[in-house]
Amino acid sequence: MSSIKKLNKSGPKAASYKACFTLGSGARRVRRSKLVKTKREAQSWLAEQSLKYPNMNTVWRRSLRFEDYYKLWFKMERANVVEPATADTYSVTLSHLKPFFKKGIGQITNMQVQSVFNALGKTLSHATLLKDLSHLRMMCRAAIRKGDLSYNPCEDIDLGGNNARIKPYEKKFMAVSDLRIIQDFLLKYSYEFTDINRLVIFICTQTAMRCGEALALRVDDIDCKARTIRVDQSYDSAHSRLKVPKTPTSNRLIPISSECANVLDGWIVQHQKWLQDAKISNSKGLIFLNKRGQLPTAKNINSSFHQLQKRLDINPIYTVHSLRSTLASLMVEQGVPVTYVAKALGHAPGSNVTLKYYIDVLPSAVQADREQAVKVISSTGESGTSGRSS
Structure with a gap:
């Protein structure tokens, strides 16, 4: 059984927690541990270990905050398959979303996601919102595959966007x-x-x-x-x-x-x-x-x-x-x-x-078309029409 123990150590470099990962029993038992400074680091490490073993309980992943789960998902599934420039866009997405999602991914609802993107749409362009939603949707789909989510809260989201952010x-x-x-x-x-x-x-x-x-x-x-x-x-x-x-x-x-x-x-x-x-x-x-x-x-x-x-x-x-x-x-x-x-x-x-x-x-x-349009409109009454008004 995996656990997190608080240590009674002092000093700026001293570890405050010990994360213990255990899987199986007898000769096949897997045991690992890691010393970390914060409980969040311990939770993230245990969640990462659980991803390496398909039959492992999902409790540690479900307990992660949104930010930590997103980072773990990116590290395990995207970091090795995208270019550095593309990786930067995932970091930007996280910077946009983490102020809104403070709890675990299991508590994210469709209504909350819609509300978040409505708020982001006041300052971000439609293209940026589309990329952010795409990244979030990918993460949620991965969470469903791992058994950490029962449904994807990112489906059927309406995106707006600030037109002022679009290049004129x-x-x-x-x-x-x-x-x-x-x-x-x-x-x-x-x-x-x-x-x-x-x-x-x-x-x-x-x-x-x-x-x-x-x-x-x-x-x-x-x-x-x-x-x-x-x-x-x-x-x-x-x-x-x-x-x-x-x-x-x-x-x-x-x-x-x-x-x-x-x-x-x-x-x-x-x-x-x-x-x-x-x-x-x-x-x-x-x-x-x-x-x-x-x-x-x-x-x-x-x-x-x-x-x-x-x-x-x-x-x-x-x-x-x-x-x-x-x-x-x-x-x-x-x-x-x-x-x-x-x-x-x-x-x-x-x-x-x-x-x-x-x-x-x-x-x-464009200018030629405008001049032509003005010419057509201004000369409507001179083009041999009946001149009737309605």
């Missing part, structure tokens, strides 16, 4: 005239070793690549003669690591203009010389290593992009990802098939991601 249309899509100003400036710019951030932005303006994909480019990925760029990895700047793309379709070959190829050809030669002079090792052949032998972060790139917009008298409201959305819409507007655009962006065939998030009417087209 004006920030997502750049005016084509502004895009051309930026492209022209970066194409004619003379790049130095300190201009790595600007060159990353230049690549994004020419390819619609993700910022992380551009940062991960190597010398071997650039074929200036064939005028192509190969994408087969990405840089996760939040965790300072190169990683393979989330989906196989992100591995792709992107065509570039001869002007873009010339800029990259010159940069690669000069960059290698700069690294050699600075005695910086570059065993992976990365083309955007800086003077510290590191890759810049996505945050650095966006900061440089905002500075560039100010320099060019453009309202600094756009992120580097806005370039991707704008270029995707521009390609479709100019007659490039959506299927090709999806492939160029690295989206899966048949996916709605391209149409849902990246394709929209560009600002110039």
Whole structure:
């Protein structure tokens, strides 16, 4: 029988509790123990041990607070199968939910979950609520499988969301005239070793690549003669690591203009010389290593992009990802098939991601449509109609 014993020890590093785990009897009996500082730690450890033995009673897991159960579930079922960046989203979900769920998961009701998401919807976007609910629902389904819950309280939840948290249309899509100003400036710019951030932005303006994909480019990925760029990895700047793309379709070959190829050809030669002079090792052949032998972060790139917009008298409201959305819409507007655009962006065939998030009417087209609508409305009485009013 498992138990928790309180110890009479003092001192800042002294353990206050001893968790004792026991399963079976006789020669097959399993006995384990652990010294911890708090009763919550002891409960969590016993709950973790119980998950390792299918026939173990669920009492220790059911006694856990929501926060501890969530952490245990993530550790046992999700931590080893998700990328670090994805793991961060689970932590964010917990930070949103733990102020509301103070007791054990067995006491969570459907009405309570709905009430919690109603409250969260006042400050969080619909997309964030959807992700939080997805994580909570997965945890509850796992709890049902383990016998810790009899039903899933996360089903049939209506989600709202704060529309103010959604990126405004004006920030997502750049005016084509502004895009051309930026492209022209970066194409004619003379790049130095300190201009790595600007060159990353230049690549994004020419390819619609993700910022992380551009940062991960190597010398071997650039074929200036064939005028192509190969994408087969990405840089996760939040965790300072190169990683393979989330989906196989992100591995792709992107065509570039001869002007873009010339800029990259010159940069690669000069960059290698700069690294050699600075005695910086570059065993992976990365083309955007800086003077510290590191890759810049996505945050650095966006900061440089905002500075560039100010320099060019453009309202600094756009992120580097806005370039991707704008270029995707521009390609479709100019007659490039959506299927090709999806492939160029690295989206899966048949996916709605391209149409849902990246394709929209560009600002110039919106203005033209507005003017046409006003013209039609204002000239209604002049178009040969009977002129009768109702």
